[in-house]
Amino acid sequence: MTQAPTIDNAAVDQLAQGFSGRILRDGDDGYDAARSIFNAMIDRRPAVIAQPANAADVSAAVKFAAQHDLLVSVKGGGHAASGHAVTEGGLMIDLALLNEIKVDPQAKTAVAGGGAKWGEVDAATQAHGLAVTGGRVPSTGIGGLTLGSGSGWLERKLGYTVDNMLGAEVVLASGDIVHASESENSDLFWGLRGGGGNYGIVTKFEYRLHEIGPTVFGGMLVFPRFRAGEVIRAYRDFMETAKDDFGGAVGLLCAPPEEFVPEPMHGMPIVAVVVCYTGKPEDGPAAMKPILDLGPVMNMTQPMPYVEVQKLIEAGNQPGFQQYWKAEMLPELPDEAIDALTTATAEPRSTMTAVIVMPLGGAVHRVSDDATAMGWRGAKWGIHMLGQWADASEDDEQIAWVRAVDAAIQPWAQEGTYLNYLMDEGEQRVKESFGAHYKRMEELKNKYDPINFFRLNPNIKPTV
Ligand SMILES: Cc1cc2nc3c(=O)[nH]c(=O)nc-3n(C[C@H](O)[C@H](O)[C@H](O)COP(=O)(O)OP(=O)(O)OC[C@H]3O[C@@H](n4cnc5c(N)ncnc54)[C@H](O)[C@@H]3O)c2cc1C
Incomplete structure (x- = not known):
């Protein structure tokens, strides 16, 4: 205490x-x-x-x-x-x-308070059949997620959240309240789109919205864990040519103790393919035929509201547990990397831990690398090792397990990682994660926060 x-x-x-x-x-x-x-x-x-x-x-x-x-x-x-x-x-x-959300359905824009959550933004925008790429769990804050770029099921179709950011109201370290957009304080606007909380406190985010759903085709396909290598390889090959409408991920996790999971499976290691298909819902099964043809033991995909797709992994991501994360971004996902991943994760230490393999690409790759502060746009795959457990006495062994999985895939990972999944990596890793943009971001820090007033974040140190 x-x-x-x-x-x-x-x-x-x-x-x-x-x-x-x-x-x-x-x-x-x-x-x-x-x-x-x-x-x-x-x-x-x-x-x-x-x-x-x-x-x-x-x-x-x-x-x-x-x-x-x-x-x-x-x-x-x-x-x-x-x-x-x-x-x-x-x-x-x-x-x-600060969680007020105003949607303008005609202009297809939304203004959301800096403390709003994705569940609130999704509910307000989907009331008009609109959406922006948002976090995969409703309780995630739009603030941290957007400033770290914002990855979500819609990113292959709409780009990262920051690719749909139109402006922001920001309180600077001086206490001044300014507006940032392409036409006002455009340097700050660039830095906010991937710079974490380094430049100020965003009190309002303005987003461009897109027509999504409200019914999309989504859900999960479940395979036994011994098929992990085969399923990830097939998923990788499928995503190479999949339409941008096809978002999702493949996860190595343990079956949750949910009603929809047969009891004998509870806690068993599984492979789950999460599906978010935003083409015509009736086309969903045909669009994912190569994955369906693998023969999942459970197929829970169906037409469903987009807001329900946004809750698919909520049950396994509740507050109040010990957390230790690692994340990597990979330019490619060769068979050897998949083998290393499946071997390292073969014996989970916690039934709550998940390792998620996420396909990037699509709209994310069509935005130029310099358009926003986000580093490393070219990566094709993200791997997030989300260590979670209930008992603090297990901290050391659980953390060691997550680190070992991370170490196993290191040979195929690029230098920097995705800002929103950084945890305790230290100064060098933060720098690497901003990639080639670091120098420009340092100059912005010198201009907007020369005393490093905002430093509890993946910190960019001012040099003045
Ligand atoms: C269950 C779960 C699911 C997740 N899913 C995703 C996902 O799908 N995609 C993804 O990209 N990330 C995801 N993340 C990671 C998440 O984006 C980051 O943890 C992010 O920092 C969360 O934002 P927050 O506002 O909730 O965090 P907080 O912990 O409240 O804030 C983190 C930091 O962000 C800054 N910050 C927050 N709000 C503001 C603001 N308005 N103005 C200025 N600075 C601010 C501050 O520096 C703060 O220290 C997930 C995390 C969890 C726990």
Whole structure:
């Protein structure tokens, strides 16, 4: 149990005056809920938690932290496994109240508060049959996910989330509130699209929307684990020529204890192909014939609302568990890499851990590498090793297992990885993950945050 942090209470009282949102101190109702995040390993106690109700509140909180020399953390949905959303002893700016979403169905655009969650954005946009590439679990925050580029089932069709970002309202380290788009502060707009939380606090995201569904063809196909190599190889070959309408992934996981899974299978290692097909729903089975022909033991694919596809992996991704992640991006997925992956994952240490192999390409590859700050657009495959378990006493062995899987695929991985899955990799890995854009991003950091006020993130260090 950590010590309750101390803070100048009179100064906090002063901040609270004129603050439209909420100010929480240790012991206040809501303090513990606000400081808890998805990864149960993180147990930190901010001295103060500010929950702004608008951009002016965010600006006041930023200025307060600067004045009192407090380390600031920014919480969107609290999903980053790194725990960067929670500062120990400093000021946490929790954007939970900034979750308003406005959709303009005619213009096909949406404006969403910086603390909104993907489930909320999907619900609001799908009410008009519209969508933007969003996170694969509804409780993920749009803030962290978008600023790290934003990968989702729709990316092969629509590009990353940032490829559909039209603008943002941002509170800078100075406390100034600015707007960034192609025509205003365009350098900042470029940096926001893949730069993590390095340049400021986004209070509003503006997205371009696309006609999707509302009914699409989706679900899961399940195979026994001993067929992992064969299924991943077939999936890879299929995705080489699959239409952009075909999104999804292949995962190595254990059958969840869900009603729809026959009881004898609960906890058994399986291979699951997740399907999100956004062509005509009735064309779904024909579109994935090569995978169906493999003969899954369970076929749960069918026409379903897109919002349900967005919940397909929600049950296996609940808050409150220990988390340890690794991720790699691969230019190609040769047979040798698949063999290494299936061998390393053959004996899972946790029935909650999943290793997901994601096809990139399509619209993601059609955007030029320099269009946004996101590094490494050319990768064809992403592999996310999502270590999850309940008992903290197992931390060491579970972490070792995830690291061993990562080590096994290293020979085929490129230098940097996908920003949103970074955890504890350190400075060098962060630099590598921004790739060739790092220098330009450093210059932007010098311009917009020369004192490194925003540093609880995959940090770009200013050089001024
Ligand atoms: C169950 C689960 C599923 C996931 N699925 C996907 C997926 O499908 N695709 C994908 O790309 N990633 C996915 N991720 C990773 C996820 O995108 C990152 O963890 C991301 O950081 C989460 O955003 P958040 O706002 O919830 O996180 P938080 O932990 O709240 O924030 C992480 C960091 O982002 C910054 N930040 C957040 N909001 C703002 C803001 N409004 N302004 C400025 N900075 C901000 C801050 O630096 C903060 O420290 C998933 C994670 C989990 C746990």
